[in-house]
Amino acid sequence: MAQKSSGILQVVNGDGEFDDNSVSSFMRDNDVQDAGVDYQVVAITGPQSSGKSTLMNALFGTSFEEMDAMSGRHQTTRGIWLARSGKLPHPATLVMDLEGSDGRERGEDDNSFERQSALFALAVADVLLVNMWAKDVGREAGAGKPLLKTIFQVNLKLFTPAPNKRRTVLLFVFRDRTRTPLPRLVETWEADLAQMWAGITKPPQYEASSFTDFFEVMYASLPNFEEREEDFRAESVILRRRFTEEGKDTLLRAGEGKLPGHALALSMARVWEAIREQRDLNLPAHKVMVANIRCAELLEEQLRSLATDSAWTALAAAAAAGVVPEFGSRAAALLESCITGYDEEARYFEAGVRRAKRDELVARARGMVRGAFDAQRAHLRARLREHAAQEISACATREGGFAAAASRVKAEALEQHQAGLRQAEVPSSGWDAAAEVQAAEADVDALIADATQRKVAEVAAAAQKGLAAAITGPAIALLESLPDDLWARLLRLLASALRTATQSVEAGLSGYALGSKARAALDAQLQGFARKRLEAHVREAANTALPRMKERFTEVFSRDEAGLPRSWGPSANVPAAARDARLAAARVLAQLAVLRLDHPSPADGDAVERAVLALAADKAAALSPPEAGVGGIPEGGEAFDLVAAAEWPGVAEGAVLLTPPQCRALWRQFASDSAYSVQQAQATQDANRAATNRMPPAWAIAAMVVLGFNEFLALLYNPLYIVLGLAIFVFARTVYQELDVDAEMARGLLPGALALSGKVLPAVSSVAHRTADALREFVHDPQALAERVAAAGRSAVDKAAASAESATGAVARAARAAGVSPTRSADPSAPVARGGAEADGK
Known part of the structure; x- marks a missing residue:
């Protein structure tokens, strides 16, 4: 255990044990605990029995045990001892006496302990006295150069000091000076120091550093204590003055990097523990460790003090309840008090750790305050929104219009909000209020936008109601009358209604400064509404x-051009009237087949219209020629077969009202329903014609007999005319069949005529050759020719029968296309069916 007597404490005993409790008590008892950095530690090292204790007692008035020369030379000081100087009350001076080096008592262990104690002294002391004999200057081992080299080398390797930051004061005291002047001794010793510095192994970062970058070397010399004691004590008094602020060559240095007094005991314990464990020491790391422990304690103390401060708790409660005037300055004062308390206590610790812990304290303290600050911002934003909402709701009736009034309200509200933020902002907190200002501005803009949107919705609803009224009545009337320019008039109606709605919107939104995009969107909305309403009526008409x-059909068929009812007399053209009525009905179907709001039907009709009108002509395959840009049919498009088509080519799906299959089904139903009216009209006309039909007069019959008697006799007396006529007929008939006129003309009038013109001469030549061959064969073999003629006659009869059957079928198909039932041809109304077929054929 460490020993304590007469104000002297054995910090480390001879066995290397450090007394933590005793050192802490010593610091408290000697007022070092509360001294801050207003203290100094002076240690001495040197060979055993070199008078170290005697020198320290003479300099500082301590009572370290001194060697008794009469009892022989032996080890006096064992371990490390500590005392406070009674002759240097200010600053508090702690004197440390170390066990001497090169002693015989420790034997082989001497080098280990002396290095440990030297490292300890160098780590703890502000001034390290190196006690040496003047006569040993210039020697190697006698001057303690091996020990000094070890100290220098370990200092660089393990302590890693920063050059020119905190230089340890090395005071070399030359004892028992001789006649050699002190400057000469200093010159020799500095050369040795330079040699020692150059000879040690230095870390790479210190290769270019000099000895004086880390140590401040001072010198002193004293006479022999035993021979000149009075002179020794007198010069000791002079040397003591150098440890005060008044001394000429004062050894006191600024306290940068020093630990405060309350951490000195902890620091000494940790340094000795590290030395005893023989680690790769790093003195700054040790200081960092001590600083971390103490600064962390100070940080927690300040945070606890702030959390329990009545001023802070009251401020936090008020901030949670509502807006607190001058919140920022009040919170900043509390934070400053907390940080100042930390700075006062931690200013002596290692700067890096101190600053790091200070930053942590600032961050955590601000974190405590941040919640209240955020609550203030929330209250300010809530107050802003409430005030702005009330003011904006009244802007519609203010002078200058809504937009100007809302702009003034926004500027005033934001100015008040920024004033509140400035009062709530904590100085030096780094809490940028720019984002909060932007958020507040966004809130006001949102309120203005909501009010504007409500007004826009109100005006749009009124405009849509007006559009519905302006479109519905006229559109229904147009769709009932279905004029030829239906779609052009519907478009004019749509444009007129939209103009009226636009004017009402402009009047309703006057003063709201609606942007071009918003106005365009509103116009598009109204246009879409109007189109949908009009399309709804059109689709209903199409259904x-x-x-x-x-x-x-009834209107056109039953009335003439003057609008009067038709009378189906013998001179009335029933087929023409039926054809015109069917065309009119087909135009109705064509107008309702597709939407033409984007492409109104041109004067000559579009492809869809012509394809539907073809149904009225009873064409089995309604072909529509390609047209460029008409009805949505692209240029270069192919004709389409209405009978087989499933959709309108080039027409968008949304524009289709009736598909081709629906048009075909409607036309078939219409044709079936309208055929009866045509039949009735035809029957009426036949009845009227029969009622007025008479035989020719007798004189006309007598005149025909008298006038034609000569021609009749000429035929009877000249049969050659009959034979010649028959031969010409047969020859022409053969040429007609050879040319296949029916098949060629089916290709078209012009193509058929061109084809026949090239075949006439070859056909006539071929028939003439065959006729000549037949005549020659008749002359040589009449019986064979008669058989061939008979066979040809039978074949001609069969072909005639087939032709008659084909003609009958054609008539039946024409009748069905006209809506006339084929079964009615057997009854007295058969002429009506024939009349309908003739009308369809025409």
Whole structure:
């Protein structure tokens, strides 16, 4: 255990044990605990029995045990001892006496302990006295150069000091000076120091550093104590003055890097523990460790003090309840008090750790305050929104219009909000209020936008109501009358209604400064609403296309151009009237087949219209020629077969009202329903014609007999005319069949004529040759020719029968296309069916 007597403490005993409790008590008892950095530690090292204790007692008034020369030379000081100087009360001076080196008592262990104690002294002391004999200057071992080299080398390797930051004061005291002047001794010793510095192994970062970058070397010399004691003590008094602030060559240095007094005991314990464990020491790391422990304690103390401070708790409660005037300055004062308390206590610790812990304290303290600050910002934003909402709601009736009034309200609200933020902002906190200002501005903008949107929605609803009223009535009337320029008039109606709606919107939104994009969107919304409303009426009309077709057919068929009812007399053209009525009905179907709001039907009709009108002509394959840009049919498009088509080519799906199959089904139904009216009209006309039909007069019959008697006799007396006529007929008939006129003309009038013109001469030549061959064969073998003629006659009869059957079928198909039932041809109304077929054929 460490020993304590007469104000002297054995810090480390001879066995290397450090007394933590005793050192802490010593610091408290000697007022070092509360001295801050206003203290100094002076240690001495040197060979055993070189008078170290005697020198320290003479300099500082301590009572270290001194060697008794009468009892022989032996080890006096064992371990490390500590005392406070009674002759240097200010600053508090702690004197440390180390066990001497090169002693015989420790034997082989001497080198280990002396190095440990030297490292300890160098780590703890502000001034290290190196006690040496003046006569040993210039010697190697006698001057303690091996020990000094070890100290220098370990200092660089293990302590890693920063050059020119904190230089340890090395005071070399030359004892028992001789006649050699002190400057000469200093010159010799500095050369040795330079040699020692150059000879040690230095870390790479210190290769270019000099000895004086780490140590401040001072010198002193004293006479022999035993021979000149009075002179020794007198010069000791002079040397003591150098440990005060008044001394000429004062050894006191600024306290940068020093630990405060309350951490000195902890620091000494940790240094000795590290030395005893023989680690790769790093004195700055040790200081960092001590600083970490103490600064962390100070940090927690300050945070606890802040958390329990009544001023802070009251401020936090008020901040949670509502807006607190001058919140920022009040919170900043509390934070400053907390940080100042930390700075006052931690200013002596290692700067890096101190600053790091200070930053942590600032961050954590601000974190405590941040919640209240955020609550203040939330209260300010809530107050802003409430005030702005009330003011904006009244802007519609203020002078200058809504937009100008809302702009003024926004500027005033934001100015008040920024003033509140400035009062709530904690100085030096780094909490940028720019984002909060932007968020507040966004809140006000959102309120203005909401009010504007409500007004826009109100005006848009009124405009849509007006559009519905302006479109519905006229559109229904147009769709009932179905004029030829239906779609052009519907477009004019749509444009007129939209103009009226736009004017009402402009009047309703006057003063709201609606942007171009928003206005365009509103116009698009109104246009879309109007188009949908108009399309709804058109689609409803398309769903009732059949009744409208029948109505139009009845109107055209039953009335003439003057609008008067038709009378089906013998001179009335029933087929023409039926054809015109069917065309009118087909136009109704064509107008309702597709939407033409984007492409109104041109004067000559579009491809869809012509394809539907072809149904009225009873064409089995309604072909529509390609047209460029008409009805949505692209240029270069192919004709389409209405009978087989499933959709309108080039027409968007959304624009289709009736598909081709629906149009075909409607037309078939219409044709079936309208055929009866045509039949009735034809029957009426036949009845009228029969009622007025008479035989020719008798004189006309007598005149025909008298006038034609000569021609009749000429035929009877000249049969050659009959034979010649028959031969010409047969020859022409053969040429007609040879040319296949029916097949060629089916290709078209012009193509057929061109084809026949090239075949006439070869056909006539071929028939003439065959006729000549037949005549020659008749002259040589009449019986064979008669048989061939008979066979040809039978074949001609068969072909005639087939032709008659084909003609009958054609008539039946024409009748069905005209809506006339083929079974009615057997009854008295058969002429009506024939009349309908003739009308269809025409």
